[in-house]
Amino acid sequence: MVAESETTAEPNGWVGRSIPRVEDAALLEGRGRFIDDLGVRPDLLHAAILRSPHPHAEIESIDCSAARAADGVFAVVTGADVKALTASLVVGVKAPIECWPIAIERARYVGEPVAVVVASDRYRAEDALELIEVTYRPLPAVVDPLVATGAGAPILHPAVKSNVIGERTFRYGDPDSAFASTPHRIRVDVHYPRNSCTPIETYGVIAEYDPGDNSYDVLANFQGPFSLHPVMARALKVPGNRFRLRTPPDSGGSFGVKQAIFSYVVLISVAARIAGRPVKWIEDRLEHLAASVSATNRVTTLEAAVDTDGRIRALAFDQLEDCGAYLRAPEPATLYRMHGNMTGAYDIRHVKIRNRIVLTNKTPTGLNRGFGGPQAYYPLERLMQRIAIELNLDPLDVIRRNLVPANAMPYRTASGATLDSGDFPASLAAAIDAGKLGELIARRETARAAGKLYGVGFASVVEPSVSNMGYITAALTPEERRRAGPKNGAQATATISLDPLGAVSVQVASTPQGQGHRTVLAQVVADALGLRPQDIRVIADVDTAKDGWSIASGNYSSRFAPAVAGATQIAAMNLRERLARVAATQLNVAPADIVFAGGRVAARANLDNALPFARLAASAHWAPGTIDSDLGQTIRETVFWTPPELTAPNEADEINSSLCHGFIFDFCGVEVDRLSGAVRVDRYVTMHDCGRVLHPAMVAGQITGGFAQALGAALFEEYAYAPDGAFLSGTFADYLVPTSMEVPEPVILQRESPSPLTPLGTKGVGEGNCMSTPVCIANAIADAMSLTSLDLPATPTKLAALIHGRQNEPRVKS
Amino acid sequence: MPRLMAASSHRVSFTLNGRVVSGEAEPRMLLSDFIRHVLGATGTHVGCEHGVCGACTVQIDGAPARSCLALAVQVEGADIRTVEGLAPAADRLSPLQNAFRDNYGLQCGFCTPGILMSLDALLDERPNVSEAEIREFLSGHLCRCTGYASIVKSALAAARQRREDRVYA
Numbered sequence: 015m016v017a018e019s020e021t022t023a024e025p026n027g028w029v030g031r032s033i034p035r036v037e038d039a040a041l042l043e044g045r046g047r048f049i050d051d052l053g054v055r056p057d058l059l060h061a062a063i064l065r066s067p068h069p070h071a072e073i074e075s076i077d078c079s080a081a082r083a084a085d086g087v088f089a090v091v092t093g094a095d096v097k098a099l100t101a102s103l104v105v106g107v108k109a110p111i112e113c114w115p116i117a118i119e120r121a122r123y124v125g126e127p128v129a130v131v132v133a134s135d136r137y138r139a140e141d142a143l144e145l146i147e148v149t150y151r152p153l154p155a156v157v158d159p160l161v162a163t164g165a166g167a168p169i170l171h172p173a174v175k176s177n178v179i180g181e182r183t184f185r186y187g188d189p190d191s192a193f194a195s196t197p198h199r200i201r202v203d204v205h206y207p208r209n210s211c212t213p214i215e216t217y218g219v220i221a222e223y224d225p226g227d228n229s230y231d232v233l234a235n236f237q238g239p240f241s242l243h244p245v246m247a248r249a250l251k252v253p254g255n256r257f258r259l260r261t262p263p264d265s266g267g268s269f270g271v272k273q274a275i276f277s278y279v280v281l282i283s284v285a286a287r288i289a290g291r292p293v294k295w296i297e298d299r300l301e302h303l304a305a306s307v308s309a310t311n312r313v314t315t316l317e318a319a320v321d322t323d324g325r326i327r328a329l330a331f332d333q334l335e336d337c338g339a340y341l342r343a344p345e346p347a348t349l350y351r352m353h354g355n356m357t358g359a360y361d362i363r364h365v366k367i368r369n370r371i372v373l374t375n376k377t378p379t380g381l382n383r384g385f386g387g388p389q390a391y392y393p394l395e396r397l398m399q400r401i402a403i404e405l406n407l408d409p410l411d412v413i414r415r416n417l418v419p420a421n422a423m424p425y426r427t428a429s430g431a432t433l434d435s436g437d438f439p440a441s442l443a444a445a446i447d448a449g450k451l452g453e454l455i456a457r458r459e460t461a462r463a464a465g466k467l468y469g470v471g472f473a474s475v476v477e478p479s480v481s482n483m484g485y486i487t488a489a490l491t492p493e494e495r496r497r498a499g500p501k502n503g504a505q506a507t508a509t510i511s512l513d514p515l516g517a518v519s520v521q522v523a524s525t526p527q528g529q530g531h532r533t534v535l536a537q538v539v540a541d542a543l544g545l546r547p548q549d550i551r552v553i554a555d556v557d558t559a560k561d562g563w564s565i566a567s568g569n570y571s572s573r574f575a576p577a578v579a580g581a582t583q584i585a586a587m588n589l590r591e592r593l594a595r596v597a598a599t600q601l602n603v604a605p606a607d608i609v610f611a612g613g614r615v616a617a618r619a620n621l622d623n624a625l626p627f628a629r630l631a632a633s634a635h636w637a638p639g640t641i642d643s644d645l646g647q648t649i650r651e652t653v654f655w656t657p658p659e660l661t662a663p664n665e666a667d668e669i670n671s672s673l674c675h676g677f678i679f680d681f682c683g684v685e686v687d688r689l690s691g692a693v694r695v696d697r698y699v700t701m702h703d704c705g706r707v708l709h710p711a712m713v714a715g716q717i718t719g720g721f722a723q724a725l726g727a728a729l730f731e732e733y734a735y736a737p738d739g740a741f742l743s744g745t746f747a748d749y750l751v752p753t754s755m756e757v758p759e760p761v762i763l764q765r766e767s768p769s770p771l772t773p774l775g776t777k778g779v780g781e782g783n784c785m786s787t788p789v790c791i792a793n794a795i796a797d798a799m800s801l802t803s804l805d806l807p808a809t810p811t812k813l814a815a816l817i818h819g820r821q822n823e824p825r826v827k828s
Numbered sequence: 829m830p831r832l833m834a835a836s837s838h839r840v841s842f843t844l845n846g847r848v849v850s851g852e853a854e855p856r857m858l859l860s861d862f863i864r865h866v867l868g869a870t871g872t873h874v875g876c877e878h879g880v881c882g883a884c885t886v887q888i889d890g891a892p893a894r895s896c897l898a899l900a901v902q903v904e905g906a907d908i909r910t911v912e913g914l915a916p917a918a919d920r921l922s923p924l925q926n927a928f929r930d931n932y933g934l935q936c937g938f939c940t941p942g943i944l945m946s947l948d949a950l951l952d953e954r955p956n957v958s959e960a961e962i963r964e965f966l967s968g969h970l971c972r973c974t975g976y977a978s979i980v981k982s983a984l985a986a987a988r989q990r991r992e993d994r995v996y997a
């Protein structure tokens with residue numbers, strides 16, 4: 015895709031053009047403002063965390079006396095201290111388990127915090143960690159989710175008496191009859207591994223406590239969702255207005271991962287309270303890999319009832335979700351984020367689902383780019399390939415036969431989501447054509463004739479965006495939901511202000527971590543007000559004490575372009591409408607005849623009859639008396655927007671889990687080296703329909719970045735544990751993130767079917783390749799090697815063992 | 829090298845982006861921490877502190893080096909350049925920085941300073957660098973946002989621009 019970059023006048027507006035990013039100059043000159051770059055109070059102290067070396071152990075005693083006496087140490091905080099000052103973090107299922115930010119009497123995963131040292135500097139804090147004497151009584155650990163469900167498995171939370179802490183079954187349509195009356199049953203079994211998008215900047219928290227009014231003031235590179243604000247405030251036992259949370263202007267990547275900082279926000283807040291001084295904690299990489307957060311690993315059995323021509327009549331999912339040692343909010347959201355679109359891009363009316371949540375001695379899970387998508391689409395798209403092979407059909411025909419047809423849009427899925435727009439078959443056809451599938455197939459033939467292991471894989475998915483805050487309540491029964499009260503919606507907010515010189519400022523609660531939100535919103539508002547992007551100043555970091563925000567605020571579920579930019583558009587148009595009425599009186603024309611263009615506000619019929627925008631904008635400050643009183647003020651406009659389509663789950667457990675659904679069709683060719691088992695992605699084509707595109711280069715950047723992470727997940731990355739619970743991926747030398755040598759540039763193709771449900775016609779785009787790419791590559795590898803089943807990551811060791819029939823492959827579990 | 833006492837601080841001086849700077853450092857203090865927290869030049873970032881991610885890359889006497897693998901006391905008297913030293917003026921970007929902006933070579937910008945310092949040294953040394961060489965060179969840096977394609981494009985564009993600048997200089 016070609017990004018244009020000229021920035022001259024705007025015949026068709028700024029939106030839709032690739033303008034330079036306003037964020038870049040500062041970042042390129044080393045003037046970014048990341049959390050560890052910001053000014054701090056002179057009495058600031060630094061925290062270091064002692065972590066459990068055991069996957070499962072009773073903590074018999076902790077002797078902190080030597081650490082407390084050490085040079086520069088101000089406080090040592092243990093689980094007992096935290097328990098005395100806080101409440102357990104809220105747990106999202108009805109089970110008698112608690113979730114603390116530090117081990118209380120028992121450690122349940124390697125890396126779990128056991129004590130916090132607060133000292134005059136980080137070096138001294140780390141020194142003192144070595145002086146803490148902890149006596150552990152090791153307990154048997156369990157890391158395999160299937161083993162954890164069995165009788166006799168070590169129990170993590172004795173009060174529950176089982177490691178399975180939640181189970182629900184769902185039934186849509188009449189799956190049993192469909193299975194009984196359809197000729198073929200085809201099934202896949204998948205163990206999806208644990209991994210993480212590991213942002214290059216780690217977590218950071220700076221917290222202080224004011225005993226005078228019992229309030230906490232915290233700066234953290236948290237990414238949202240701000241539904242975790244009440245979770246933190248309740249844990250700290252203060253009302254929400256006494257827990258002020260701010261985010262720094264810049265954040266070094268997140269991809270969901272910086273959601274899980276919230277338990278450290280609570281921990282460091284307590285440490286600051288105990289130390290009586292502000293405390294800063296910057297996580298190091300080893301801590302991050304072992305103990306920040308991870309995507310869930312999931313064991314899935316997926317079975318389809320299929321007609322002889324490949325048409326799928328019914329699906330039956332059995333999903334076992336491993337959330338690690340504690341169910342940390344917003345889990346079990348990974349399991350339910352895709353609930354409305356479990357049938358993917360396909361028209362399948364009969365579905366049954368069994369969902370179980372199991373706890374194991376591993377790091378607790380949380381948001382990670384693609385959130386629930388990779389785990390759901392891996393079995394579904396592997397199944398599509400298996401259907402083709404087992405019924406001797408062309409895999410593309412199987413996909414085509416099942417795609418939701420264009421004339422069915424908007425399409426309501428069996429489990430309750432609305433696929434809002436798109437022509438999936440046309441996108442698929444366009445991708446095959448423009449992406450030159452024929453050439454790739456020919457390449458496969460040539461490679462195979464030369465004795466090479468070459469395969470072609472496909473994947474088609476819908477990419478959900480703008481999460482319904484109510485989808486997670488599908489984890490509860492309808493009866494439990496009735497008692498808890500309805501949860502739904504996805505409030506987005508934007509504020510536009512005019513200052514006394516008539517300049518325009520925008521504030522949103524979107525907490526970007528590199529996605530260029532400030533640039534895009536400047537484009538949106540510039541178009542609405544007839545200005546240039548450089549005239550608009552955008553602030554996207556959050557201060558919960560002063561800014562507009564809601565529980566849905568933050569940067570997740572690809573909600574920026576559809577929801578946040580949409581709310582900003584509405585705010586800008588509201589303000590424009592009021593300003594037009596003010597201008598109409600001054601220019602003696604009807605408000606409808608006012609145009610905003612080129613920094614001026616003019617009468618449509620006579621463009622010389624005009625006012626400078628700045629003068630009109632400033633008038634509410636300088637001469638409010640000249641503004642019609644029923645117009646109110648024209649200084650500031652705040653909009654909250656929530657799509658009415660995002661209703662709570664109904665009695666039949668149908669849930670519109672996301673507002674928008676983009677479409678992705680990917681195919682790729684890979685070659686597997688016969689000797690080493692290494693996979694080379696020869697060509698990767700990815701077709702996206704993400705609705706209207708606001709900034710083509712940024713969309714391409716999101717796709718390329720997501721693709722690289724997905725390639726890592728497919729081929730290299732795994733948070734691996736030994737069967738005894740030892741963590742095996744503790745450094746970047748063990749957890750292999752792909753480099754420029756391994757990541758080819760994908761061929762990006764696009765179609766635009768605007769969403770009818772968002773103000774700008776946009777849909778989310780950031781996460782899709784994390785859903786489609788792992789399985790697309792896996793399908794290609796399976797095609798190359800004629801594999802019936804394959805679990806990720808497809809490392810050279812694993813593939814070489816399959817090629818050479820070696821049985822002594824080291825066994826690791828995730 | 830004078831004998832260093834583990835528990836006490838030592839005065840360290842070197843040239844940072846053309847200026848002589850100095851500060852107190854314990855012998856164990858990492859160069860990355862010294863640059864960021866003692867000298868206050870926070871443009872250099874720390875992503876792993878074990879020498880893999882490359883975010884902390886600076887130039888020591890013209891050669892790219894990982895400041896998380898060096899101690900402050902080791903660079904006494906050296907000539908160090910960091911990302912803050914790249915732009916010719918506060919309101920003007922260097923050709924390399926410009927190329928990153930024009931080609932969307934950064935998203936969050938956290939890996940960027942280290943990548944710029946490496947590429948700046950590479951382009952000095954090999955003005956006609958190829959894409960394959962750039963990719964190989966960049967493999968010492970982790971970027972989680974971009975997928976590298978736009979970084980490679982930025983580097984190629986910068987190399988082109990620097991060659992042109994040389995012709996017309």
Ligand code: FES
Nearest residue numbers: 875876877882896
């Ligand atoms: S911080 Fe130095 S290489 Fe990662």
Ligand code: FES
Nearest residue numbers: 935936971972973
């Ligand atoms: S731009 Fe974010 S890590 Fe490279």
